[in-house]
Amino acid sequence: xxxxxxxxxxxxxxxxxxxxxxxxxxxxxxxxxxxxxxxxxxxxxxxxxxxxxxxxxxxxxxxxxxxxxxxxxxxxxxxxxxxxxxx
Amino acid sequence: xxxxxxxxxxxxxxxxxxxxxxxxxxxxxxxxxxxxxxxxxxxxxxxxxxxxxxxxxxxxxxxxxxxxxxxxxxxxxxxxxxxxxxxxxxxxxxxxxxxxxxxxxxxxxxxxxxxxxxxxxxxxxxxxxxxxxxxxxxxxxxxxxxxxxxxxxxxxxxxxxxxxxxxxxxxxxxxxxxxxxxxxxxxxxxxxxxxxxxxxxxxxxxxxxxxxxxxxxxxxxxxxxxxxxxxxxxxxxxxxxxxxxxxxxxxxxxxxxxxxxxxxxxxxxxxxxxxxxxxxxxxxxxxxxxxxxxxxxxxxxxxxxxxxxxxxxxxxxxxxxxxxxxxxxxxxxxxxxxxxxxxxxxxxxxxxxxxxxxxxxxxxxxxxxxxx
Numbered sequence: 001x002x003x004x005x006x007x008x009x010x011x012x013x014x015x016x017x018x019x020x021x022x023x024x025x026x027x028x029x030x031x032x033x034x035x036x037x038x039x040x041x042x043x044x045x046x047x048x049x050x051x052x053x054x055x056x057x058x059x060x061x062x063x064x065x066x067x068x069x070x071x072x073x074x075x076x077x078x079x080x081x082x083x084x085x086x087x
Numbered sequence: 088x089x090x091x092x093x094x095x096x097x098x099x100x101x102x103x104x105x106x107x108x109x110x111x112x113x114x115x116x117x118x119x120x121x122x123x124x125x126x127x128x129x130x131x132x133x134x135x136x137x138x139x140x141x142x143x144x145x146x147x148x149x150x151x152x153x154x155x156x157x158x159x160x161x162x163x164x165x166x167x168x169x170x171x172x173x174x175x176x177x178x179x180x181x182x183x184x185x186x187x188x189x190x191x192x193x194x195x196x197x198x199x200x201x202x203x204x205x206x207x208x209x210x211x212x213x214x215x216x217x218x219x220x221x222x223x224x225x226x227x228x229x230x231x232x233x234x235x236x237x238x239x240x241x242x243x244x245x246x247x248x249x250x251x252x253x254x255x256x257x258x259x260x261x262x263x264x265x266x267x268x269x270x271x272x273x274x275x276x277x278x279x280x281x282x283x284x285x286x287x288x289x290x291x292x293x294x295x296x297x298x299x300x301x302x303x304x305x306x307x308x309x310x311x312x313x314x315x316x317x318x319x320x321x322x323x324x325x326x327x328x329x330x331x332x333x334x335x336x337x338x339x340x341x342x343x344x345x346x347x348x349x350x351x352x353x354x355x356x357x358x359x360x361x362x363x364x365x366x367x368x369x370x371x372x373x374x375x376x377x378x379x380x381x382x383x384x385x386x387x388x389x390x391x392x393x394x395x396x397x398x399x400x401x402x403x404x405x406x407x408x409x410x411x412x413x414x415x416x417x418x419x420x421x422x423x424x425x426x427x428x429x430x431x432x433x434x435x436x437x438x439x440x441x442x443x444x445x446x447x448x449x450x451x452x453x454x455x456x457x458x459x
Binding site: 006016018042043044045046061079084085 | 234266269314317415
């Protein structure tokens with residue numbers, strides 16, 4: 001069963017998953033598009049909606065929330081291990 | 088106009104806490120407020136303490152007060168009473184060193200409180216409207232859903248209250264770091280924008296100075312556990328509480344707004360101190376969103392708890408007043424915002440919030456410098 005992914009703004013390159021997703025599980029957005037999770041993602045965390053290169057901005061709410069600290073593949077779990085605030 | 092008419096028994100200094108607590112035990116109907124302040128600080132902090140304590144007494148939900156001091160402190164009952172001369176409220180004082188110790192001071196304070204309660208009981212109830220309301224906005228224990236459910240729903244309620252002529256206070260400057268862009272777009276004038284920018288940049292510089300490389304980690308462990316990664320991410324979710332009205336004014340901690348509508352107050356993100364600033368400015372109620380679940384309330388000011396997920400609402404049913412997690416199941420933020428406004432008006436008419444029923448009330452004042 002697909003898990004709801006919440007993207008707030010069309011510019012967002014991450015979505016928040018409304019429930020735990022297993023590796024290989026599917027995240028479905030409100031517009032019907034789907035993103036397979038390449039690894040397990042805990043409820044409330046972010047999934048990359050496309051590839052994000054190291055140093056690129058990560059966008060949620062249509063605004064920058066930080067920069068990727070390593071290359072992130074589509075469907076990867078995005079959190080403190082690969083995203084940091086721009087400071 | 089108040090939405091409660093409490094008799095406050097207020098310690099002016101930490102040393103009076105035991106007496107105030109004893110009066111609260113004997114007379115549970117009073118709002119007994121103790122705290123760790125009143126002495127041992129530098130001038131600016133003592134000024135903030137006097138302003139905030141006096142502001143709490145002047146809050147419209149307070150009908151009368153018994154001030155309990157020790158006798159040798161800086162923020163004495165006499166000093167505080169002097170600042171309240173024009174409040175138009177009955178202000179009584181008890182000084183422990185003059186009363187002959189804590190037991191006798193508690194007896195005195197109890198007798199005074201009983202008399203004030205009798206006076207308050209005889210006052211007629213007045214009718215008000217939503218335009219009479221000033222509501223503080225707060226979040227505590229945020230999670231990733233806060234910015235998707237509870238905060239945008241509160242933002243909708245805030246917009247409706249502003250349309251009806253009321254005032255809402257968006258606070259927590261720490262949680263504006265990284266979200267200045269969208270906030271500045273709401274500023275009514277360049278003057279408001281410049282003041283807002285200065286406040287947020289000052290808070291950011293302070294966070295950097297105090298926390299060094301951890302400045303980006305002004306997140307609580309629970310925030311990170313829930314999936315929030317950066318302060319900007321938390322902030323962008325946090326500011327959604329303010330809604331989309333123009334920001335009319337930026338006020339200092341505990342300062343009463345001179346304008347109606349959406350107002351920003353410079354407070355720490357720490358919820359207890361932030362609520363004290365808004366209560367001192369005259370907020371009669373606080374809309375408080377939570378993702379991790381926090382039971383805190385505030386003395387004399389009803390705090391309405393709104394959960395960011397239905398899981399939390401079900402896990403802590405006795406602490407949460409309203410579930411905004413229904414947005415994840417298909418409700419719109421606007422629909423839940425209407426629910427929040429409806430509940431706020433009920434609470435304004437006297438319905439008790441969970442925090443009131445649970446007797447959850449804690450008080451602390453934001454401080455700048457060290458203790459001496």
